[in-house]
Amino acid sequence: MSSTSKKHANFVSEPMKNKPVTELPGIGETYGDRLSSRGYGEARDVLGQYLTVKGDEKPFRDFVMSNAGANSKSTGECYKAMKEWTNNFL
Structure with a gap:
């Protein structure tokens, strides 16, 4: 059985609006600073990249890894959140 973090549950349960990138699961201050720079x-800027690759997991995770320096666990958490958020709101 897969479990999700509170951060994930909060993120996927409400509209994105102007949430900072650090509210994305898998993205903390360090990765967030790298993405911001x-x-x-x-978060909606990262959503744009998710939509650009049409939700394809590998190119999205590659984007997060190359722009944030994120590890596999973090890119996976971010991808899972984006996928669930788009299923809930788009």
Whole structure:
């Protein structure tokens, strides 16, 4: 059985609005700072990349890894949250 974090549950349960990128599961301060410095300061900026790759897991995780320096666990958490959020709201 798979469990999700409280951060994940909160993220996927409400509209994104202007949430900072650090509210994405798998993205903490360090990864968030790296993403922000590359122009992805809000969760919706990362959502744009998710939609650009049409929800395809590998290119999205590669994007997060290359822009945030995130590890496999963190990119997986971020992908899972984006997938569930889009299923809930789009």
